[in-house]
Amino acid sequence: MTSVGLLGSDLPGLRPHFEVEEGDLVEKGQVLFTDRKDPRVAFVSPLAGRVTGISFGARKTLSSCIVTATEDASPDHATSPIEATDHQSIRDVLRSRGMWSAFRTRPFGRIPDADAKTLAIFVNACQASMRAPDPSVVLQGREDLFRLGISHLKQMTEGKVFVCQSPGEALCAQDDRVEVVSFGGTLAAGLSGTHIDCLYPIRAGIEVWTIGYQDVIAIGHLFATGQYLGERFFSVSGGGSAPARIVRSCLGAKISDICSEQESPCALAGDTLTGHPATYLGRFDLQISVGSNVIATTSVERRSHGSGPSALIATRALDNALAPDILPVPLLRALSIGDSETAKRLGCLALVEEDVAALSRVCTSGAPYEALLRLVLNELMAETA
Incomplete structure (x- = not known):
């Protein structure tokens, strides 16, 4: 393991207050930054190492914080159980x-x-x-x-x-x-x-x-x-029939640290249907898909999204990609035109991007439903503020 990334895409809208600077050595579980809106909410390092990159997005939101493992990083200290009953x-x-x-x-x-x-x-x-x-x-x-x-x-x-x-x-x-x-x-x-x-x-x-x-x-x-557990189990799978291999690594691991040199250039964070190219795994990514056909398929789909939506046709694949009580075609139509009230009535409040990621791949319209859902959710959230 060489480095991990805490990504702003996993923390939308968060404006961090950093407790460390680039070049600082940090221990596993040490606070890197807190939420500027509420300093009680802390974000910690998954491994011991050195802070090698801090970058910001628009309005000082977090873009990424990179921690790189070093030989002089502090080992885990002995700790005791935490007593908390209420x-x-x-x-x-x-x-x-x-x-x-x-x-x-x-x-x-x-x-x-x-x-x-x-x-x-x-x-x-x-x-x-x-x-x-x-x-x-x-x-x-x-x-x-x-x-x-x-x-x-x-x-x-x-x-x-x-x-x-x-x-x-x-x-x-x-x-x-x-x-x-x-x-x-x-x-x-x-x-x-x-x-x-x-x-x-x-x-x-x-x-x-x-x-x-x-x-x-x-x-x-x-x-x-009493210790922070920064390790998770991930699967790495190819496009053939070979079984996935399970690896143990850190949250936000660099994909090239997990995959071989041959696998890394064609690796996606996620499965072959909903995965996306990335340098670091996201906070909730537990799967890496590799294979020469993976990137090609995704890039073709994304090019089709850019050419404008086609007709939205009801298919069995759409029915299987959403919860059984949610009507996919009416919901997708509402998302496509930004009709937040209809989308709300059809059940969009139970959904986030991961719930509609497959729809962007299997729907004949080629519309980017993750982004469309987020626009609707942001509008509905603003109404409740």
């Missing part, structure tokens, strides 16, 4: 120790406000695609940390914690506050938008949070050991 102390730990950014709100797909409350928490423990890491495999030997993470999530909501998984043996025990639900059979089964639409449909005044299963493990690890 919701306020748990929140304080998660905010100050870099784990608050693991949550995303629905609606709008933002990091929750520091004092926000949620009516339910959705843990996505589904295998997002056939070649994504298998949660049941990743959890082997880490079951206790996962259970500990779930127990702390229960303290953060008055409602339920929904553990959404692929069909198979339950990944954790159920009780009156934890419900394990299986999803499978369609392209959309692994998406949090599908889980929310089926189990807790978004209405006015409702806010729920989502979090990935590996982040739940990291929360359990933080409270069990």
Whole structure:
């Protein structure tokens, strides 16, 4: 591992207040910057190393912060478990120790406000695609940390914690506050938008949070050991029939550190359908797709987007790419013309970009639905401000 990147694209609108400067040595879990709007929310380094790049976007929003591993980086220090039993102390730990950014709100797909409350928490423990890491495999030997993470999530909501998984043996025990639900059979089964639409449909005044299963493990690890867990398991797969290989690396890892020299030039962050070219993995990327056909297919699709939308035709692929209760063609039409009220009525508040990424590839119109959805969500969010 040579370097990691904390990317502004994962933190839309965030204006950081940096606690470090370029050239500073940092420890794993050390605060790099805080949210200027609320300094209680901290963002930390996934590894020990040196800060080698800080760049800003428009209006001093974050573009990227790069940390490069060095031989003189400090090793992990001995720590002790963190005792936190009530919701306020748990929140304080998660905010100050870099784990608050693991949550995303629905609606709008933002990091929750520091004092926000949620009516339910959705843990996505589904295998997002056939070649994504298998949660049941990743959890082997880490079951206790996962259970500990779930127990702390229960303290953060008055409602339920929904553990959404692929069909198979339950990944954790159920009780009156934890419900394990299986999803499978369609392209959309692994998406949090599908889980929310089926189990807790978004209405006015409702806010729920989502979090990935590996982040739940990291929360359990933080409270069990007092140490920030910056490592995650990723899959690397090619375009053929060979099985994906699972690698252990850091959040925001540089793709060329994970892939071979032959793989790196044609690697995508994500699966072959919804992935995108990138230098560093995003905060929620758990899969790398490689192969000579991957970039070519994506670039053709993106060129078609630039030539203007074609007719929008209802297909089975569209039906399988969205939650079963959401009508794809009416929703996509509303997004295409920026009709936010109709899109809201059709269920867009349960969705974020990842939920419609496949639609941009399988829809005959060729429209960029991720960007169109974000425009509509931003308009609706501005109305609630």
